[in-house]
Amino acid sequence: MNLHLGKTWGLRRMANEAGHFTMVALDQRPPIANLVAAKRGIAPADVGFADMVAVKRLLVDVLGRSASAMLMDPNYAFPAALDRLPAQAGLVVTLEDHRFRDTPGGRLSHSIRDWSVEKIKRAGGDGVKVLAWYRPDAAPDVLAHQKDYVRTIGEACRRWDIPYVLELLVYPFPKSAGHTTDYVEAPEKLPQLVLDSVAEFARPEYGVDLYKLESPLPGATLPAPDGSAAHAAAQRWFDDLGAICRQAGIPWVMLSAGVTPAQFQRVMAYAYAAGANGFLAGRAIWWEALQAFPDLEACRARLQAQGVRTLDELGALTQRHATAWRPDYSAFGRMQAEGELCAAYA
Amino acid sequence: MNLHLGKTWGLRRMANEAGHFTMVALDQRPPIANLVAAKRGIAPADVGFADMVAVKRLLVDVLGRSASAMLMDPNYAFPAALDRLPAQAGLVVTLEDHRFRDTPGGRLSHSIRDWSVEKIKRAGGDGVKVLAWYRPDAAPDVLAHQKDYVRTIGEACRRWDIPYVLELLVYPFPKSAGHTTDYVEAPEKLPQLVLDSVAEFARPEYGVDLYKLESPLPGATLPAPDGSAAHAAAQRWFDDLGAICRQAGIPWVMLSAGVTPAQFQRVMAYAYAAGANGFLAGRAIWWEALQAFPDLEACRARLQAQGVRTLDELGALTQRHATAWRPDYSAFGRMQAEGELCAAYA
Numbered sequence: 056m057n058l059h060l061g062k063t064w065g066l067r068r069m070a071n072e073a074g075h076f077t078m079v080a081l082d083q084r085p086p087i088a089n090l091v092a093a094k095r096g097i098a099p100a101d102v103g104f105a106d107m108v109a110v111k112r113l114l115v116d117v118l119g120r121s122a123s124a125m126l127m128d129p130n131y132a133f134p135a136a137l138d139r140l141p142a143q144a145g146l147v148v149t150l151e152d153h154r155f156r157d158t159p160g161g162r163l164s165h166s167i168r169d170w171s172v173e174k175i176k177r178a179g180g181d182g183v184k185v186l187a188w189y190r191p192d193a194a195p196d197v198l199a200h201q202k203d204y205v206r207t208i209g210e211a212c213r214r215w216d217i218p219y220v221l222e223l224l225v226y227p228f229p230k231s232a233g234h235t236t237d238y239v240e241a242p243e244k245l246p247q248l249v250l251d252s253v254a255e256f257a258r259p260e261y262g263v264d265l266y267k268l269e270s271p272l273p274g275a276t277l278p279a280p281d282g283s284a285a286h287a288a289a290q291r292w293f294d295d296l297g298a299i300c301r302q303a304g305i306p307w308v309m310l311s312a313g314v315t316p317a318q319f320q321r322v323m324a325y326a327y328a329a330g331a332n333g334f335l336a337g338r339a340i341w342w343e344a345l346q347a348f349p350d351l352e353a354c355r356a357r358l359q360a361q362g363v364r365t366l367d368e369l370g371a372l373t374q375r376h377a378t379a380w381r382p383d384y385s386a387f388g389r390m391q392a393e394g395e396l397c398a399a400y401a
Numbered sequence: 402m403n404l405h406l407g408k409t410w411g412l413r414r415m416a417n418e419a420g421h422f423t424m425v426a427l428d429q430r431p432p433i434a435n436l437v438a439a440k441r442g443i444a445p446a447d448v449g450f451a452d453m454v455a456v457k458r459l460l461v462d463v464l465g466r467s468a469s470a471m472l473m474d475p476n477y478a479f480p481a482a483l484d485r486l487p488a489q490a491g492l493v494v495t496l497e498d499h500r501f502r503d504t505p506g507g508r509l510s511h512s513i514r515d516w517s518v519e520k521i522k523r524a525g526g527d528g529v530k531v532l533a534w535y536r537p538d539a540a541p542d543v544l545a546h547q548k549d550y551v552r553t554i555g556e557a558c559r560r561w562d563i564p565y566v567l568e569l570l571v572y573p574f575p576k577s578a579g580h581t582t583d584y585v586e587a588p589e590k591l592p593q594l595v596l597d598s599v600a601e602f603a604r605p606e607y608g609v610d611l612y613k614l615e616s617p618l619p620g621a622t623l624p625a626p627d628g629s630a631a632h633a634a635a636q637r638w639f640d641d642l643g644a645i646c647r648q649a650g651i652p653w654v655m656l657s658a659g660v661t662p663a664q665f666q667r668v669m670a671y672a673y674a675a676g677a678n679g680f681l682a683g684r685a686i687w688w689e690a691l692q693a694f695p696d697l698e699a700c701r702a703r704l705q706a707q708g709v710r711t712l713d714e715l716g717a718l719t720q721r722h723a724t725a726w727r728p729d730y731s732a733f734g735r736m737q738a739e740g741e742l743c744a745a746y747a
Contacts, residue, residue, distance in 0.1 A: 060483070064525030067488035104738055129743050134733040137406070142413035143489040169743035176522070177562040178746065179410030216523040387480040392450055397475050397515035400524065 058400045061216030063382045065181040069124040069145035074379030076308045076333030077370050081114040082128035082149040094348045111135035117358040121366045148180035160194025172211035182218040190225045191251040209262030222267035223252045240312045246271035246292045257303035266307035267335045274314035274322045297329030306332040306380045311339030316365040327376035340365050404746045407562030409728045411527040415470040415491035420725030422654045422679030423716050427460040428474035428495040440694045457481035463704040467712045494526035506540025518557035528564040536571045537597040555608030568613035569598045586658045592617035592638045603649035612653035613681050620660035620668045643675030652678040652726045657685030662711040673722035686711050
């Protein structure tokens with residue numbers, strides 16, 4: 056009898072009552088630092104803690120009530136706004152450091168210093184989120200490192216019985232034209248790279264409980280869902296993605312990767328047609344509002360008007376078209392005596 | 402910098418947004434087994450798992466939405482109704498076995514077999530509840546055992562960073578007239594025994610985060626709060642209780658100990674005047690409805706009518722008169738750089 060009480064409870068806390076994940080990410084570090092730097096006219100490295108904290112606090116303040124869960128990093132978001140997060144919302148916590156190592160053969164991920172799955176669990180997190188940069192055509196030693204990183208965290212998540220939310224991002228190699236260490240959709244991104252990455256980490260040995268996936272095609276380039284050949288061709292990539300997840304029994308949500316709200320609505324229409332269970336989106340929801348920085352009151356007003364509307368519209372789309380995730384409590388029905396659950400839960 | 406992220410988050414999950422604890426207990430084992438046995442005309446030892454599970458499932462079904470948290474035992478309540486508990490409700494989990502050892506010198510508590518603070522934390526519990534039978538005039542070896550039991554769990558709750566909800570109950574010695582191993586208010590209960598017990602476990606070494614306390618006077622005997630001398634005298638016992646908790650900085654809620662809804666309303670009026678932060682009540686809310694057992698549909702109807710009303714009335718009283726519990730996130734305000742929280746959270 057396999058009881059994953061903590062993983063199941065954590066996923067339920069992250070989902071809304073319909074079994075959909077309508078989650079907001081605010082763990083972004085470089086994108087927000089870059090924005091603050093640009094608006095302040097300073098270098099990203101000179102961005103102050105107070106500015107980072109102020110932005111994140113605002114996001115939780117305005118959006119916290121409309122999200123089924125929020126993704127927060129321990130470096131900025133926790134001190135900024137853990138006190139502002141409604142306790143009824145799910146709390147997903149970032150594990151990976153945003154400062155990956157960029158080598159000629161590919162990107163190497165590692166965890167935030169002094170941070171771990173155990174600490175996330177002890178702190179009350181409902182889920183551990185890890186972004187692993189990945190492309191199957193990276194150098195063998197890079198692939199081995201990334202697989203080992205993802206697998207090791209999967210083992211820790213099993214040990215601490217906490218959901219493992221794995222985000223995968225394809226990226227450009229250092230010498231390629233579109234190279235950036237920031238988190239933007241590579242225009243030359245190949246959908247097959249996205250699919251092959253997901254297929255790799257759908258294997259049970261990695262222990263992934265929820266996927267946070269990018270659009271297999273750049274979100275800004277998706278054709279209108281008009282029944283055309285282009286639409287059908289694009290949908291097939293999403294369907295293939297959905298098939299991998301369905302076969303592996305892993306629920307999945309989409310990330311917004313900095314596309315506009317309208318573009319992200321379209322991404323989600325494709326994703327829901329392919330069986331996605333929700334979204335975990337950041338910039339599509341709050342990027343426009345933050346353009347008013349450093350005028351925080353103007354940011355707040357825009358966020359309340361545009362950000363909340365975007366989130367609500369996504370929520371409505373989700374309610375209509377998303378596949379519901381359902382917890383598996385079937386083991387309970389087979390119990391017939393008082394001590395069985397305690398003995399079965401190792 | 403002392404960060405109890407998990408304890409704070411767990412308490413927030415157990416409280417409602419106003420900072421009040423409006424919690425329902427359904428971890429009772431002997432009281433429900435005895436009721437089922439009486440209605441079935443069988444011995445308590447012969448009560449079947451299915452009956453226990455059916456009753457607990459009903460309680461979560463009908464009351465789960467009106468409670469800020471529910472207290473569930475792993476033996477019956479988890480398999481009965483973990484799938485029915487709204488994920489937005491707090492989940493408090495029982496650690497102690499209901500089969501204490503009754504010795505001439507007093508009662509000895511121990512934990513449920515195959516169950517632990519670690520398992521409760523891993524399973525996703527927001528809090529660990531322990532009932533420790535205690536009276537300061539018990540035999541020295543009994544006192545030593547009980548203190549050690551409570552202290553050891555406190556250490557584990559610190560280790561796993563999960564709130565420690567300690568319930569204290571005074572009890573009759575085996576040879577006394579009112580002796581029962583069931584969980585009823587001893588009519589000869591002395592308020593000073595209740596207060597001295599609380600004072601003992603208010604010491605920091607035990608690591609208690611939330612008290613679940615009994616009325617210092619039998620709930621059925623409390624005078625009307627009419628400004629009389631009897632009223633003032635009774636209130637003083639509650640005030641003394643509140644003073645101990647306030648001085649120790651430990652929030653506290655009251656248990657209902659099987660009194661009627663009207664009696665429990667009165668208990669809470671006294672308790673709120675003394676600074677209580679809410680309730681964690683069981684039978685006062687659902688006992689009357691369960692009298693229709695084994696007609697579960699009749700139980701459900703009564704629970705929907707009477708049980709929900711009792712709970713709502715208690716909620717309204719709480720909203721008006723309870724002291725709000727507020728999380729302490731003051732350490733966040735002193736952070737000034739990116740890695741501080743991770744380093745500070747040991």
